[in-house]
């Protein structure tokens with residue numbers, strides 16, 4: 100081995116020693132509440148398939164039928180010859196769903212965030228990000244070359260101080276529902292401060308769309324905010340929608356700008372048309388199946404009430420993301436491993452995904468969980484946290 104690789108190997112060893120080594124579990128079954136791992140069935144409490152649509156028969160059926168019609172590969176980027184009728188119809192339906200002029204599909208949420216920020220910002224501009232924003236938003240801000248500022252979590256006054264000093268175009272960027280905490284960004288106050296400072300506001304509602312608000316309209320619907328209040332809305336399709344991909348929705352000018360300028364849109368293969376068709380079916384269920392959101396609310400309320408009684412450290416979250424803050428990374432990993440032995444999959448989320456000393460068990464619910472499964476998880480959590488003091 101070369102000297103460089105000796106160093107890399109030492110770095111890996113060092114990660115392992117502090118409980119920060121990441122590894123994958125190989126899943127042998129479809130996504131769902133029950134996963135098969137190493138030949139064993141475990142109850143899954145860490146998926147983002149909140150509504151339980153990833154393996155819904157109607158979604159799978161639409162995918163198969165569309166693959167028969169369109170094939171699998173999309174052949175090229177959207178601007179060459181990869182933009183199918185399925186993509187086009189889904190974009191129109193997503194625009195209607197979000198109450199915006201237009202929507203534009205991206206192959207992933209990560210790419211959507213990089214693309215939007217690079218298209219809207221240059222070196223003479225400024226971007227302001229919540230300290231707890233998703234990594235893709237932070238990377239997008241850095242990649243854009245704009246002056247980059249992070250404000251204290253959810254702290255609009257702190258943001259206003261930064262905004263005062265800024266030059267060029269100003270973009271404020273936030274998660275809607277925070278991905279690792281489950282709490283809501285103060286979108287109404289953010290929208291007011293954006294307007295007062297002639298700044299754009301961009302919301303990444305990956306975890307709110309489908310899950311929060313009437314008909315799953317997400318956090319903007321919850322706060323009653325429209326396209327003028329929040330000009331840039333990003334949503335992902337791999338979470339509440341249960342499929343894959345992402346979109347940005349907003350004004351005609353915004354969407355045309357992204358079409359012309361977003362490099363992660365222009366220089367990449369369109370997602371498969373069959374995914375778009377499957378998502379059209381899942382979007383219908385997102386809108387119509389209120390019972391899925393009601394079920395999530397019931398499970399969440401139940402979990403919070405019982406976890407509080409057990410003295411587990413909860414976060415102020417009203418969403419199906421219910422992290423239990425552990426602190427030390429190795430302890431979070433030990434508890435997660437003990438839970439897996441007991442038949443529950445709950446992943447330990449560690450730095451740098453979350454701030455130092457705030458490693459956590461990120462518990463998430465699906466509309467397909469049953470109350471008794473939540474009860475069993477709580478029993479296992481109580482035992483595991485006592486076992487790893």
Ligand SMILES: *Cc1c(COP(=O)(O)O)cnc(C)c1O
Nearest residue numbers: 207208209233235278305335344
């Ligand atoms: C998952 C996620 C993304 C990335 O979306 P992908 O489609 O998985 O690339 C972006 N932002 C947030 C807040 C997310 O949770």
